[in-house]
Amino acid sequence: MKITYFKNEVEVSDLDRTFSLESIRLSGQCFRITKLENSKYAIVAKGRLLIAEQYSDRVVFHCNQEDFDTVWEDYFDLDYDYKKCIIEGSRYDAFLKSAVHYGSGIRILKQDPWEMLITFIISQQNNIPRIAGIVDKLCNRCGDLIATYDGINYYSFPTAEQIMDHYLELKDIGVGFRDKYILDACRRINSGYDLEVLKQVPPEQTTSELKRFYGVGDKVANCVSLFGLGHKDAFPRDVWINRIIDKYYNGDFDISRFEGFSGIIQQYMFYYERSITK
């Protein structure tokens, strides 16, 4: 990987096909990346808007060096060796070989744990286009206006306090029966619970701690752990993953083989199976 700094741009190249904004956007981990035109994307995270462009193995981030070094390099997990996961996956069997090849551009974004908690509470018993729509409405109604680009307004993900200020609108936003789960999470965070602490806690303990939130079960806890707390060993089992394990592994998939990065393997599996059964 090669990083070149310009005045208001940072160019990253020689990524060896282990970075694709399109794959990241479509892999279902993030609902705040939109495709603008051609190869251009708008990414909202950390209370900021980032415009990025990708031309095969070259990515241009429209930000200064400081923002790249302190925010985006970490957010896109650029220092992690995804090649290792791809090689290990390829060696395992034919299905994983196809999956890692197809999804080789995936990265597990290091997103905000609070945003992940609410987003994946919303995700339960829901479909991806609708999840994206609800998250969008939630941000537009409750978040702060952080930027306007090409005539479009971009809003931050709301804080617990901001959501509580708009709790009467949750029904209109379309969260449905999940409103009580969201409200409970807001109350706990607002009264001082710090999700950041869980980044330092062992994965299994993190999951059981997260499951103490009302409306958070095993699946959502593992999503928050993987996408929001940097626990690459968290392995969310949703209907797709269970289907894959039944279909290709006779109901038993041994994740210990991928210790330390089984969550990344899970993401390749999810992304690939969805692509071939559409």
Add this chain to the structure above:
DNA sequence: GGACAGGAAGTCC
């Protein structure tokens, strides 16, 4: 086009 049924990154009781 429009109505309709089935189902959706699950969890609670």
Add this chain to the structure above:
DNA sequence: GGACTTCCTGTC
């Protein structure tokens, strides 16, 4: 094991 909000999608 049934209920849960709402709406996207496929089918007729």
